[in-house]
Amino acid sequence: MTEALDSRIPKEVALQLYETMQRIRQFELTVVDLFARGKIPGFLHTYVGEEAVAAGACKALRPDDYIISTHRGHGHLIAKGGQFDLMMAELFGRRTGYCKGKGGSMHIAEPALCMLGANAIVGAGIAIINGAALTAQYLGLDRVAVAFFGDGASNTGAFHEALNLASVWNLPSIFICENNGYAESTPQRQHQKIKDIAVRAIAYDIPSSIVDGNDVGAVYLATLEAVTRARSGGGPTLIEAKTYRWRGHYEGDPQMYRSKAEIEAWEKKCPIARWRSVLIASGIPVAELDAIDQRIQEELERAVAFAEQSPWPDPSEARADIFTPTPEVA
């Protein structure tokens, strides 16, 4: 039976949620293919299957709200408004990329979109996001700051220290745990005894919620509630979104740690197919959704061409951007 669209979500928002998820999915499938063909150097961690979390959470934010991401960060940047062409060029290591080819997939960032970076150290961003929240609070701006992280990161010291500090300073920080059941290869049951990471909020006296991370509407509404609380001075929230990573920890991961049956079971819970059914049931024509998909595909093709035609960085730029030029103060 198809679910009905929650009456709190306007159709226009519902369509945008669909589009964002599709943008993430198609970007990821495209880079998987490019990576396999040797076009993308380094490591690649994809977000396929988890799209509803980034899409739902970022839809609840304003452009001037901050986010910080993880090593699996493409989806968060796309959901915050990242452009395919500049992302693709960064993944290709080209000079035209978001970070001039210095960051790559694991460090892609765009401060102009208030996206404070993918981060290849598990848990590190959770500590950093409090600083963005502190700036907002200190300057009296009603901005919020969101850290995305996985179940694995919930065992780091940074997670516990940061939740505690956000609590005692009453910061407008929102901690969104994407519990995909695995810390790299280690299943959740082997890395923590709790099933619900949300219970850890109790230790820091902050509110929490658990949402179906494959239900983009639920993620959106849960984040909206946390955002409303944070903007009005109500402090931090921990949201646990339960989801699943369809592909390996990295591209090329042999995935001996899980069964094909488990992966297939989760593929049946595809957040995009599910939301598409909700939209169709709510009266949105299939053709409109197909047109969105088509547009995204065309944009991606242009982005790949842009990346392929973009110049490599000049070796003389390798040591630029380490320090900001220092003004004379004396």
Place this chain on the structure above:
Amino acid sequence: MTVMTYREAVRQALREELLNDERVILIGEDIAEFGGTFKVSLGLLDEFGPRRIRNTPISETAILGAAIGAAATGLRPIVEIMYSDFFAVAMDQMVNQAAKMRYMFGGKISLPLTIRSTMGGRRSAAAQHSQCLEAWFMHIPGLKLALPSNPYDAKGLLKTAVRDPNPTIILENKMLYNTKGEVPDEPYFVPWGQARVVREGKDVTVVALSDMVDFSMKAAEQLATEGISVEVIDPRTLVPLDIDTIVRSVQKTGRLVVAHEACVTGGVGAEIAMQVVYRAFDYLVAPIERVGAKDSPIPFSPILEREILPDDRDVIAAVQRTLDYAA
């Protein structure tokens, strides 16, 4: 000029920078009512309030992470890490985050972040509260690093750091907090990357860090009575390092001793020595001597600690060896 302690000089810099820019805040453990473990920030809470003088839990990762995030988004935080030994529990934020964020982002952000901490032994504080870890930070591109040796520099280097749009680390020496020196009454800044020739001489160059400057000066005075002329140079900042001033001195004296309290192996002295060898090989008339702690954890018992840590006698002996060397 006013004669004041190193502690007062640091406090004055903090106060002036807090007054100068509303975006400057202090973050650290026990820095508010308690005034910091070394009482550097004593009184600042009364003047600036808890919004700007921010006490924290004992959570170095959360402290540094929050400071990095705040610096990336428009504030100019000054962090106090109580003892530099405690950096060890939060090195990810120093090494993988603060040092690299601007670079990884292709130069799209600046991190105007100042991190003050304390270094050094001689107080029976034992192995986990006495280390000199400057070599760790000098080895990480993206961090600036200063080791002020006197009240004038302690104030002036800190003021420059707060205005710098990059992550800066200042390691203050615990044994220097009560030492006194002249500090100008008018505002001033000490530029980073300019060594100070503390004493001119012609026979041997001694490059000394932090409190080894005072020990080296004492050694130079002693040696002067024996007719030996020692030039003492304080680099003041290790990143950037003013190697030119050191090289010019060695070109004059032909002999170099590098003195720091950190243990010798893998220390900053090795880096300075190598740069001098490369730049002034033909001028050297004796092997470069290194003075530093013996490779050991710092012991508790005063008699053992004195055995491990270097002082003026070690500088004198090292200078003597460079003079006794016969090619």
